[in-house]
Amino acid sequence: MLDDPCCPFDRTMSVTIVLFYTFVTLFMFLSYNPKPKKIIESIRSFLLHLLQLNGGGADGSHHSSASCNATNHGPEDEGDDEGERVPQVKSIWEIPGPRRLPLIGTKWLYFTGRQRYSKVHEAFLDLHRRYGKIVLDVDTVPIVNLFDRSDMEKVLKYPSRYPFRPPTEIIEVYRRSRPDRFGVTNLINAQGDKWHELRLKLTSGITSRRILQSFIPSVNEICDDFVDLVRRQRAEDGTIRNFQDIANSVGLEIICCLVLGRRMGYLTTDRRNEKFIRLAEAVKESFVHISKSYYGFKLWKYVPTRLYRNFVRCEEIIYDTIAEIVYEALEEEQLNCPDNDVKHIFISILQTEGLDTKEKISGIIDLITSAIETLSNTLSFLLHNLSQSVEHQRAIAHEFSHCAKSITNDDLVSASFTKACIQESYRISPTTPCLARILEEDFQLSGYHLQAGTLVLCHTRVACQSEDNFHQADRFLPERWLDQHDENQNVVYKRQEPGAPIVLPFGIGRRMCPGQKIVDIELTLLVAKIFQNFEIEYRSPLDTQFQFLLAPRTPIEIRFRDRQ
Numbered sequence: 001m002l003d004d005p006c007c008p009f010d011r012t013m014s015v016t017i018v019l020f021y022t023f024v025t026l027f028m029f030l031s032y033n034p035k036p037k038k039i040i041e042s043i044r045s046f047l048l049h050l051l052q053l054n055g056g057g058a059d060g061s062h063h064s065s066a067s068c069n070a071t072n073h074g075p076e077d078e079g080d081d082e083g084e085r086v087p088q089v090k091s092i093w094e095i096p097g098p099r100r101l102p103l104i105g106t107k108w109l110y111f112t113g114r115q116r117y118s119k120v121h122e123a124f125l126d127l128h129r130r131y132g133k134i135v136l137d138v139d140t141v142p143i144v145n146l147f148d149r150s151d152m153e154k155v156l157k158y159p160s161r162y163p164f165r166p167p168t169e170i171i172e173v174y175r176r177s178r179p180d181r182f183g184v185t186n187l188i189n190a191q192g193d194k195w196h197e198l199r200l201k202l203t204s205g206i207t208s209r210r211i212l213q214s215f216i217p218s219v220n221e222i223c224d225d226f227v228d229l230v231r232r233q234r235a236e237d238g239t240i241r242n243f244q245d246i247a248n249s250v251g252l253e254i255i256c257c258l259v260l261g262r263r264m265g266y267l268t269t270d271r272r273n274e275k276f277i278r279l280a281e282a283v284k285e286s287f288v289h290i291s292k293s294y295y296g297f298k299l300w301k302y303v304p305t306r307l308y309r310n311f312v313r314c315e316e317i318i319y320d321t322i323a324e325i326v327y328e329a330l331e332e333e334q335l336n337c338p339d340n341d342v343k344h345i346f347i348s349i350l351q352t353e354g355l356d357t358k359e360k361i362s363g364i365i366d367l368i369t370s371a372i373e374t375l376s377n378t379l380s381f382l383l384h385n386l387s388q389s390v391e392h393q394r395a396i397a398h399e400f401s402h403c404a405k406s407i408t409n410d411d412l413v414s415a416s417f418t419k420a421c422i423q424e425s426y427r428i429s430p431t432t433p434c435l436a437r438i439l440e441e442d443f444q445l446s447g448y449h450l451q452a453g454t455l456v457l458c459h460t461r462v463a464c465q466s467e468d469n470f471h472q473a474d475r476f477l478p479e480r481w482l483d484q485h486d487e488n489q490n491v492v493y494k495r496q497e498p499g500a501p502i503v504l505p506f507g508i509g510r511r512m513c514p515g516q517k518i519v520d521i522e523l524t525l526l527v528a529k530i531f532q533n534f535e536i537e538y539r540s541p542l543d544t545q546f547q548f549l550l551a552p553r554t555p556i557e558i559r560f561r562d563r564q
């Protein structure tokens with residue numbers, strides 16, 4: 001029956017579906033809080049689709065009853081029955097996609113093993129290959145997957161005052177259950193005015209150019225300690241096993257130094273710091289639970305399932321460990337009366353007016369947590385790409401060969417080859433495979449009309465790896481980001497990769513990652529110091545898994561040989 005889109009559903013089933021989806025859609029749309037009139041329009045169209053069109057279970061070849069007798073062409077070649085070809089914009093329900101079943105939408109893909117959680121990024125590529133540049137997935141709400149560069153640019157460059165990113169529900173549910181620790185919402189999940197207030201008050205320190213420049217000497221010291229740690233910890237043949245452990249340590253050391261103004265000592269001792277290792281594991285594991293929470297029936301919303309309990313365990317470890325660090329730092333700070341900007345970031349957050357103490361403490365914890373796994377994954381991917389070419393490694397070493405022990409801001413600014421390598425690594429191996437938005441206005445994308453309130457996923461990773469957007473897209477070519485100069489340093493050839501605007505590892509617009517500037521500094525300094533001192537070789541194959549972020553399948557082994 002499902003294969004015949006014109007055949008009506010059983011009446012009771014239709015009513016059940018309508019009631020179910022009305023409830024769920026209302027709940028979801030209201031929780032995203034876009035404009036009420038638009039919500040009502042979206043729900044109306046959703047219900048009309050279910051009641052009139054009868055084809056909800058059809059797959060990509062789905063037709064509405066209105067178009068039952070017409071052939072469903074691509075968006076550009078629409079026509080009416082009279083032969084006069086009037087361009088027609090199609091509705092969201094006509095977007096191709098996997099077969100949708102009553103009540104469960106496309107969730108069946110995950111139960112039947114067609115998609116594995118850890119390989120969701122590959123499943124998206126598969127969806128794109130099967131169905132094209134725009135694909136509909138139906139969970140509790142319809143999700144529109146965009147693969148086309150210009151569609152993504154339209155959505156992501158929409159000049160929004162308060163861009164809507166869908167909240168991570170499992171975090172919301174958990175945090176609501178701990179009102180003793182958390183405020184009403186947090187920066188990552190908040191929307192509208194509240195988001196704006198949190199963003200201003202929590203991130204102005206870590207995004208200030210002046211503060212970050214004054215922080216460069218401290219990052220230099222931390223990177224030198226990282227190099228010493230590599231020397232001490234590598235085996236006789238130069239191999240570091242579990243590279244991700246020291247990558248996590250350097251990420252945490254840098255962010256704590258920036259936000260709390262103190263060195264934690266995670267790199268200067270060989271002693272295993274059990275508490276820190278537990279923290280890093282909890283951060284990693286909590287991302288895995290978050291990614292699983294997006295799929296399936298989401299029973300965790302109603303009963304504490306195993307997934308939910310495990311997630312809570314990780315969140316509590318993260319909160320307890322970082323809160324302890326923050327309170328210790330606060331005590332020391334009060335004793336020492338700090339007098340420089342760097343020390344003031346967390347103090348100035350704590351002294352901010354308008355937020356309650358819970359919001360401030362959990363905001364500081366979120367900033368620190370966000371900086372650990374993201375940096376470790378990005379650094380591991382970058383080193384993997386650079387390990388493929390000794391020439392690239394030498395070129396980076398050469399770019400910093402004039403530098404004394406400490407690398408300055410000017411050295412970083414002029415390191416164009418190193419920056420091109422980092423940019424190319426973001427393109428070919430991003431840590432975030434897609435960016436999510438909720439449309440604030442109606443949009444026409446690839447010939448389909450999408451109403452405000454629609455959830456869209458912009459698959460930047462897939463687009464960045466497509467030949468339509470980058471020549472030799474599967475090759476790591478840092479040169480693509482470099483202009484050619486003549487002997488007088490005039491630009492003689494400016495490269496123009498069509499896909500350049502969609503390399504967005506940190507997102508875009510007002511909602512983009514506030515950690516970007518600090519990550520730019522730490523990654524450039526880390527690779528500078530690594531290749532000043534070593535040549536590297538990846539000893540383990542690199543497989544990628546989806547854990548909310550894209551992460552290397554661990555453990556990673558890298559051989560560090562002293563540079564001659």
Ligand code: HEM
Pocket residue numbers: 165187188189199206255366367368370371372374375378431432435436504505506507508509510511512513514515516518519
């Ligand atoms: C290589 C490392 C990192 C990557 C690839 C990364 C990536 C991202 C991306 C893609 C977003 C979503 C942006 C959007 O929707 O447009 C984001 C948001 C965010 N990131 Fe990062 N991030 C990194 C490091 C950091 C660091 C170091 C911090 C903290 C200092 C941080 C804190 C945050 C926060 C708080 C948000 C939410 C911002 C908001 O909603 O206003 N991230 N990040």
